[in-house]
Amino acid sequence: MEILLNxxxxxxxxxxxxxxxxxxxxxxxxxxxxxxxxxYRTKYDLKSPFYNFVEMLIEGFMSVxxxxxxxxxxxxxxxxxxxxxxxxxxxxxxxxxFPGIGSIGFYEPKVNEPVAVEQVLSPTAENQAxxxxxxxxxxxxxxxxxxxxxxxxxxxxxxxxxxxxxxxIALISVFFIQMIAIKNIGWKNYLQKFFxxxxxxxxxxxxxxxxSEIVKIFSFSFRLFGNIFAGDVLLIxxxxxxxxxxxxxxxxxxxxxGFIQALIFSxxxxxxxxxxxxxxxx
Amino acid sequence: xxxxxxxxxxxxxxxxxxxxxxGWIASSAMNAIGRNPExxxxxxxxxxxxxxxxxxxxxYALVVALVMKFx
Numbered sequence: 384m385e386i387l388l389n390x391x392x393x394x395x396x397x398x399x400x401x402x403x404x405x406x407x408x409x410x411x412x413x414x415x416x417x418x419x420x421x422x423y424r425t426k427y428d429l430k431s432p433f434y435n436f437v438e439m440l441i442e443g444f445m446s447v448x449x450x451x452x453x454x455x456x457x458x459x460x461x462x463x464x465x466x467x468x469x470x471x472x473x474x475x476x477x478x479x480x481f482p483g484i485g486s487i488g489f490y491e492p493k494v495n496e497p498v499a500v501e502q503v504l505s506p507t508a509e510n511q512a513x514x515x516x517x518x519x520x521x522x523x524x525x526x527x528x529x530x531x532x533x534x535x536x537x538x539x540x541x542x543x544x545x546x547x548x549x550x551x552i553a554l555i556s557v558f559f560i561q562m563i564a565i566k567n568i569g570w571k572n573y574l575q576k577f578f579x580x581x582x583x584x585x586x587x588x589x590x591x592x593x594x595s596e597i598v599k600i601f602s603f604s605f606r607l608f609g610n611i612f613a614g615d616v617l618l619i620x621x622x623x624x625x626x627x628x629x630x631x632x633x634x635x636x637x638x639x640x641g642f643i644q645a646l647i648f649s650x651x652x653x654x655x656x657x658x659x660x661x662x663x664x665x
Numbered sequence: 666x667x668x669x670x671x672x673x674x675x676x677x678x679x680x681x682x683x684x685x686x687x688g689w690i691a692s693s694a695m696n697a698i699g700r701n702p703e704x705x706x707x708x709x710x711x712x713x714x715x716x717x718x719x720x721x722x723x724x725y726a727l728v729v730a731l732v733m734k735f736x
Contacts, residue, residue, distance in 0.1 A: 388735040602721055609724035612731065647717040654714065 386616055390545040391536045407484070408542035411474045444469070451650075452657050457567060461656055464559055468552065469649040472543065476611060476641025479541020480634055485619065488537035543611040543644075546604065553603035556652045557596065564659040576659075599655065603648065610644050672730045679726025686719035 390402035418437075425431040444466050449458045478484070542548050565573045577593050579585040614637045621630040694712035698705045 386735055388731060605728050606717070606721045606724050609728045609731075613724075613727055616731070643713065643717075647714070650710075650714060651717070 385535065386619060388612075390540060390547070393536060393538060402545065403488075403537055403540040404542045404545035404548055407478060407539045408475060408548060410539070411471070411478050411542065415470060415474060441466070448653060451653050452660075457563070457656075457660070460566070461559075461563055461653070465649045465653055468556065468652060469645050472552070472607065472648050473642060473645035475542040475548075476645060477638060479544065479611065479615065480618065480637050480641070484539045484541065485537045485615070487539065488535055490533040490535055492532055492534075541611055541615055543607050544615050546608045549604040549608040549611075550600070552648075553600050553607075556603055556648070557600050560599075560652065560655050560659055561596070563656050567660045603651070607644055607648060610640055614640055668733065672733050675726055675733065676730045679723055679730075683719045683723040686722075687716055690715045690719060 390404040392400050393403050393406060394401045422434060422437050425434040428434050445458070445462060448462055448465060452458050452461070561573075577589045579589045618630060618633055618637060621633050690712060694708050694715075697708045
């Protein structure tokens with residue numbers, strides 16, 4: 384039982400590292416694109432049950448968004464991004480608990496390119512101290528080809544159990560919130576929220592607003608990453624303790640947690656957009 | 666050994682606050698729904714958001730604990 388905090392490398396194109404989380408998220412993106420194309424082909428075909436189901440879902444999303452930000456131009460502006468966040472996160476989370484996601488993979492020698500690339504990317508003293516000794520071991524191991532020197536690399540891994548992924552979508556979310564705020568209340572009102580020199584209290588409130596925007600990035604990314612990675616670890620531990628039947632309720636919990644996290648990610652973006660736009664009005 | 670105990674204390678101490686917060690939020694939401702059953706949908710949505718904020722604090726500690734364990 385080996386649990387790694389960072390995603391494992393499964394290949395590379397030149398110096399571009401392909402991790403197993405990247406492979407998983409690409410599969411999810413392709414799946415969503417195929418679904419979108421199917422829906423597009425059956426457009427306005429009221430006899431198609433699949434199209435009607437998707438239309439029902441989309442109308443449900445729209446009514447939730449309109450319930451929070453109100454009917455009008457802004458609901459249409461933000462609809463696509465919010466629903467994309469929801470669908471992307473939920474299908475990534477659910478894809479991660481498919482059987483075989485963490486168990487199908489290949490064995491490779493303990494130290495080869497992945498560690499070498501990591502060394503180049505983060506040449507801190509600590510990392511090198513940790514990484515150097517196995518590098519020497521593997522060189523002896525490659526000649527001897529001992530089975531102990533091999534390490535298992537899963538081909539797929541839930542995309543949100545990689546902090547890079549959650550950080551990326553958190554950055555997109557926070558920048559999107561700022562963009563919508565600027566578009567709807569204007570540059571002047573937007574900047575006034577952060578830099579207000581009319582009195583000292585408002586000046587410090589502005590500083591706190593800047594900090595709160597930065598904290599949003601971390602809270603978004605760590606919340607999603609922590610939930611999904613902890614869920615993966617929980618499932619791995621459960622499968623190791625009792626391989627049959629016992630993990631099933633935990634898989635149910637993970638499906639529910641995946642749904643809730645997707646809901647929370649999109650809902651929080653929505654609520655932050657609402658508050659950032661409402662700020663300029665009073 | 667010291668490291669394992671440190672990890673356990675990190676997680677245990679960090680679970681106290683969010684546990685109380687989650688209980689409080691859910692109990693208040695149940696109160697609100699009991700007083701005004703028509704508002705159940707609205708209360709539920711806000712309750713889940715509040716729960717997410719409370720839970721996030723435990724998740725930060727969990728991330729710290731996981732980093733201590735695996736890095």
